[in-house]
Amino acid sequence: MIEFIHVSKRYPGGTEALLGINLEISQGEMVFLTGHSGAGKSTLLRLISLIERPTRGSITVNGRDVSKLPQRSIPYYRRKLGVIFQDHRLLPDRSIFENVALPLQISGTDRRIIGKRTRAALDKVGLLHKEKAMPDMLSSGQQQRVGIARAVVNRPAILLADEPTGNLDPELSEEIMQLFVDFNRVGVTLLIASHDQHLISHFGQRIIELESGQIRNGNIT
Amino acid sequence: MSVFSPVDFLRQHTDAARQALRELLHHPLTTLLTLLAIALALALPGMLLAILDNVQQAASPWEDSRQINVFMKLDVTDDRLAELANEWRSDGEIEDIKIISKKQALEQFKKDTGLADTLELLETNPLPAVLIITPKDSISGPESVESLSTRLTTDPAVDQVQLDQEWLKRLQSFLQFLNTSILLLAFLFGLMVTLIIVNSLRFEIIRRQNEIEVIKLVGGSNEYIQRPFLYTALFLGLIGAVLAVLIIQVSFLFLAPYLESLLSHYNNASSPLHLGSKTILTIPLAALFLSLVSTWLSIKFNLRQVEPQ
Numbered sequence: 320m321i322e323f324i325h326v327s328k329r330y331p332g333g334t335e336a337l338l339g340i341n342l343e344i345s346q347g348e349m350v351f352l353t354g355h356s357g358a359g360k361s362t363l364l365r366l367i368s369l370i371e372r373p374t375r376g377s378i379t380v381n382g383r384d385v386s387k388l389p390q391r392s393i394p395y396y397r398r399k400l401g402v403i404f405q406d407h408r409l410l411p412d413r414s415i416f417e418n419v420a421l422p423l424q425i426s427g428t429d430r431r432i433i434g435k436r437t438r439a440a441l442d443k444v445g446l447l448h449k450e451k452a453m454p455d456m457l458s459s460g461q462q463q464r465v466g467i468a469r470a471v472v473n474r475p476a477i478l479l480a481d482e483p484t485g486n487l488d489p490e491l492s493e494e495i496m497q498l499f500v501d502f503n504r505v506g507v508t509l510l511i512a513s514h515d516q517h518l519i520s521h522f523g524q525r526i527i528e529l530e531s532g533q534i535r536n537g538n539i540t
Numbered sequence: 541m542s543v544f545s546p547v548d549f550l551r552q553h554t555d556a557a558r559q560a561l562r563e564l565l566h567h568p569l570t571t572l573l574t575l576l577a578i579a580l581a582l583a584l585p586g587m588l589l590a591i592l593d594n595v596q597q598a599a600s601p602w603e604d605s606r607q608i609n610v611f612m613k614l615d616v617t618d619d620r621l622a623e624l625a626n627e628w629r630s631d632g633e634i635e636d637i638k639i640i641s642k643k644q645a646l647e648q649f650k651k652d653t654g655l656a657d658t659l660e661l662l663e664t665n666p667l668p669a670v671l672i673i674t675p676k677d678s679i680s681g682p683e684s685v686e687s688l689s690t691r692l693t694t695d696p697a698v699d700q701v702q703l704d705q706e707w708l709k710r711l712q713s714f715l716q717f718l719n720t721s722i723l724l725l726a727f728l729f730g731l732m733v734t735l736i737i738v739n740s741l742r743f744e745i746i747r748r749q750n751e752i753e754v755i756k757l758v759g760g761s762n763e764y765i766q767r768p769f770l771y772t773a774l775f776l777g778l779i780g781a782v783l784a785v786l787i788i789q790v791s792f793l794f795l796a797p798y799l800e801s802l803l804s805h806y807n808n809a810s811s812p813l814h815l816g817s818k819t820i821l822t823i824p825l826a827a828l829f830l831s832l833v834s835t836w837l838s839i840k841f842n843l844r845q846v847e848p849q
Binding site (some may be wrong): 402 | 548551552555750751753754755756757758759760762764837847848849
């Protein structure tokens with residue numbers, strides 16, 4: 320489903336964020352990406368969502384080499400991915416419903432379908448009753464769940480999450496991870512970056528450890 | 541990816557327009573000041589163009605004037621004048637002759653100037669008799685009218701021949717000069733409107749940077765992101781144009797009496813100062829064009845630079 324072949328990323332200024340990464344993630348897998356901060360976790364995810372381009376190597380997603388995807392095709396490619404951020408990146412001046420509906424609205428979905436799918440996504444993360452609230456009225460755990468609802472509302476086959484529990488206490492983190500496990504059960508491929516070794520070891524899933532831009536161990540389970 | 545559907549297209553545009561309107565109303569004072577700046581920058585050249593238009597219209601009755609004024613020598617008697625007129629009436633190039641005798645000329649002058657009492661003091665009439673000659677339509681073009689006038693000059697009774705066309709040419713070239721100056725001025729003010737709108741959009745882009753990044757991250761195309769900015773520019777430009785037309789109308793209410801009294805000196809009962817349909821159409825069309833140019837500039841130099849970090 321996702322394949323990295325000899326991928327390197329060097330930032331202007333000479334920092335090597337990733338060095339010769341070879342990686343394969345199959346359909347329906349749930350994979351954790353771990354390592355210290357600065358090890359390259361975020362860069363790896365940003366290469367998949369094409370926020371950045373690799374300096375060398377190729378990245379294949381769904382059988383398609385996306386490292387050379389033309390700029391104007393990126394929006395359509397991103398609509399097939401769900402992306403979750405540490406700071407959830409909700410729009411503060413839009414309601415919870417509008418935030419979750421955003422990806423559907425962007426892709427020009429019919430209004431009735433938007434309503435149905437948005438509520439289904441909110442229901443899945445247990446926040447249907449908050450649809451009219453504004454983001455700053457919610458706790459950070461709830462805000463992150465809204466971010467997850469927005470990521471899954473388009474029913475993507477792949478979910479990418481960058482430190483989704485970075486700002487949460489252990490109990491809330493566990494809840495969020497449990498949500499990911501549920502998505503994985505219905506066939507979604509997940510790649511989750513987290514530095515919290517203790518938390519991710521609970522789930523018995525594949526763990527890829529990055530160190531200084533290289534894979535140290537790709538098969539801890 | 542998706543098939544084009546007019547319904548979707550329309551909805552995307554109404555959504556973008558509504559969003560643009562909401563953003564503008566969200567900062568009413570900023571919006572108002574921007575609108576006024578645009579309106580004034582459009583109103584100034586618009587008003588000058590409208591005034592020029594009015595002057596040109598007022599001058600238009602004279603435009604076809606091909607009259608030749610033949611001033612007689614002072615010692616030409618009324619009898620000689622009538623004789624000459626009769627002689628010329630049979631000329632193949634002359635359509636009509638109007639006779640203004642010395643006496644008539646004096647009466648007219650008294651009437652026009654109100655200097656009747658002063659003129660009484662003069663012992664002799666200082667004004668010459670005049671024959672106003674209308675050439676036949678069959679002779680056309682300035683050259684043939686000129687050759688006719690040259691021929692008339694040769695008569696010993698004639699003192700001087702004056703063509704209406706000569707001062708008309710002078711008037712025309714003056715109006716042409718004014719017109720070009722005003723167009724140049726309009727161009728400079730157009731640049732100013734563009735800068736105002738570009739600056740306003742730039743402010744909006746900076747303010748909404750986070751939102752634009754998020755939209756890009758969840759798959760918003762450039763078109764989707766650009767659309768609200770296009771509508772912001774259109775609203776600013778077109779509402780500014782309406783305000784500009786209002787500003788000109790109100791200014792003309794003040795100016796109208798002055799122009800009317802000016803025109804009355806030229807025996808010209810032209811319609812009062814008005815905003816011609818030309819100006820009423822030109823201002824919004826110019827605003828529309830400038831809005832589109834501004835959007836294009838903003839997209840190229842400001843919006844494209846916003847990429848998710």
